[in-house]
Amino acid sequence: MIIFMCGIIGFTGNKPVKNILINGLEQLEYRGYDSAGIAVLDENGINIRKRTGKVAQLREAAMDLNEEAYCGIGHTRWATHGGVTNVNAHPHKSGRVVLIHNGIIENYRELITEYGLKNKLVSETDTEVVAALLDTLYSGDPIKTIRKAVDLISGSFALCIMFEDHPGIIYAVRNVSPMVAASFDGSSIIASDITAIIPYTKRYFVVPEYHILTIDKGSIKCEDLNGNTVEPEILEVNWDISSAQKGGYPYFMLKEIYEQPDALDRTVRPRVENGLPYLEEDGISDSLFKGIKNITVIACGTAMHAGMVGKYVFENKLRIPVNVEIASEFRYKDPIIDKDTLTIVLSQSGETIDTLEALRLAKRKGSPVLSIVNVKGSTIARESDYVLYTHAGPEIAVASTKAYTVQIAAMYLIACRFGLVKGIMSEEEAREFISKLENVRTLIEETLKSANTIKMVANRIMISPDVFYIGRGIDYTLSLEASLKLKEISYIHSEAYAAGELKHGTIALISENVPVIAIATEKNVYSKVISNVKEVKSRGAYVVLVSHDDKIDDTSICDMQIRLPEADSTFSVFATAVVLQLIAYYTSDAKGLDVDKPRNLAKSVTVE
Numbered sequence: 001m002i003i004f005m006c007g008i009i010g011f012t013g014n015k016p017v018k019n020i021l022i023n024g025l026e027q028l029e030y031r032g033y034d035s036a037g038i039a040v041l042d043e044n045g046i047n048i049r050k051r052t053g054k055v056a057q058l059r060e061a062a063m064d065l066n067e068e069a070y071c072g073i074g075h076t077r078w079a080t081h082g083g084v085t086n087v088n089a090h091p092h093k094s095g096r097v098v099l100i101h102n103g104i105i106e107n108y109r110e111l112i113t114e115y116g117l118k119n120k121l122v123s124e125t126d127t128e129v130v131a132a133l134l135d136t137l138y139s140g141d142p143i144k145t146i147r148k149a150v151d152l153i154s155g156s157f158a159l160c161i162m163f164e165d166h167p168g169i170i171y172a173v174r175n176v177s178p179m180v181a182a183s184f185d186g187s188s189i190i191a192s193d194i195t196a197i198i199p200y201t202k203r204y205f206v207v208p209e210y211h212i213l214t215i216d217k218g219s220i221k222c223e224d225l226n227g228n229t230v231e232p233e234i235l236e237v238n239w240d241i242s243s244a245q246k247g248g249y250p251y252f253m254l255k256e257i258y259e260q261p262d263a264l265d266r267t268v269r270p271r272v273e274n275g276l277p278y279l280e281e282d283g284i285s286d287s288l289f290k291g292i293k294n295i296t297v298i299a300c301g302t303a304m305h306a307g308m309v310g311k312y313v314f315e316n317k318l319r320i321p322v323n324v325e326i327a328s329e330f331r332y333k334d335p336i337i338d339k340d341t342l343t344i345v346l347s348q349s350g351e352t353i354d355t356l357e358a359l360r361l362a363k364r365k366g367s368p369v370l371s372i373v374n375v376k377g378s379t380i381a382r383e384s385d386y387v388l389y390t391h392a393g394p395e396i397a398v399a400s401t402k403a404y405t406v407q408i409a410a411m412y413l414i415a416c417r418f419g420l421v422k423g424i425m426s427e428e429e430a431r432e433f434i435s436k437l438e439n440v441r442t443l444i445e446e447t448l449k450s451a452n453t454i455k456m457v458a459n460r461i462m463i464s465p466d467v468f469y470i471g472r473g474i475d476y477t478l479s480l481e482a483s484l485k486l487k488e489i490s491y492i493h494s495e496a497y498a499a500g501e502l503k504h505g506t507i508a509l510i511s512e513n514v515p516v517i518a519i520a521t522e523k524n525v526y527s528k529v530i531s532n533v534k535e536v537k538s539r540g541a542y543v544v545l546v547s548h549d550d551k552i553d554d555t556s557i558c559d560m561q562i563r564l565p566e567a568d569s570t571f572s573v574f575a576t577a578v579v580l581q582l583i584a585y586y587t588s589d590a591k592g593l594d595v596d597k598p599r600n601l602a603k604s605v606t607v608e
């Protein structure tokens, strides 16, 4: 199933809306899409322009639109229900109602039957069914109509709605799918994420689920389904618009790889006091750790791989059992966790539905939930008992890089504090640990100097149908992340393997020139990994060795070498991560692919 994540923007105020909407959709392009559209509403009614293809084509199609309209909605669509066609693109209009939607309406077929909507429909989308339902229910009171419709709809939705006889006003309501809103200088704006808002204001609020917004020029009313007015918490963006622009880099991904030293500094340094980890300011008191006997880590994709790295520190240094769970698996289990289990949830976006539902299950089991999230005020952050925000700044590229390394750093901070509180780590050991963590920026900066060597690796593997990553211990978890990075942006099939496991079958796939990227930073298993490397080398593999070694001339070991600055393997993960991110980046770029927006993928997966 295609993973989707649409972009939403709505604006009403004292400025012509057309270009505000289209510029906003351009800010949201990174989310991935296949069509785009806008609807503007003025005294003459509703005008819609929508096209498959890029926002640039929409801009052209909207050239004739009335410049004097001051209220409208815009949408970038990544198809789920119905193909990529102009008719299926949003906005969808039915009678007096026009709307845009991000999410999946699970009972749209039942609604068609129950309300006889079939003859009102021209597209194949679930979204148009909601427009038809609203128009069928509409009796002149938008709030009353939306309340009724929300009661009938099941599924995830972020809806922006306009009624033809209410010019200048946008209504909005959400369940699960994210939306943020703001009012400023006599205007109001709503969007699927803050990158579309930040050119206008840094103060915004997260739209509460199942609350209806009435968005007017410069004012937004928020009310619950019983009509009670609610004042949502106003949040402040802690980064500026340049963070959400490429700043001279060819792709966001490369920029975000190079931003890692600063992202790590912003995440770690505010949590260090007198050389020791300090989490009180984040609302994470030592009492949280006191009764904890084991830890469950829950996440998806790269976030899960970061959790796997954190596991090594908790287990190896603190002897605390850690269970890393794939969120989409965990949420359908009857997990063996309770109040003595600390659940750590990792999510860059804070909106991943599998991770969110897994979090909810952990809470139902009585486990305290501490989440590590990069987006302030996101759903996962708001539903957690405790939150340790990472300060990586907006991560625009679909392939997660800086979010991964700051998540590892956050896990390390928590582990170190946990060890101190439990008396497992002495102050002296904690100081040494934190000092090394504060020093990882130099490891990364040193590693970035190998970019040209890494580019050579990419040029070599870009033609290969299969690439293998192998490692042991913490390096095996890095292999998993490396393989995902390569697959998701270069479309080359790749597998990560525990080096010692290869000989139990998969080595049958190793033949002449098959690239094997071996990671060997853990000293206690280094010789074993080198033996495994020699096994694949002797079968014709093209071996790239990523290690601390000085120059290796022995061609029975490797064909290429990427040398990491000397460091304890617990901390060299940050340098290794950069190498593996760059291998994927340069391979994708060499293949002429869209590195930031790979096919089939979206930045935040809010569907199951």
Ligand code: AGP
Residues within 6 Å of the ligand: 300, 301, 302, 303, 346, 347, 348, 349, 350, 351, 352, 355, 398, 399, 400, 401, 485, 488, 602, 603, 604, 605
């Ligand atoms: C990573 O490169 C991918 N984009 C993907 O695996 C991502 O890490 C995963 O979807 C989890 O997203 P989250 O961190 O926003 O929850």
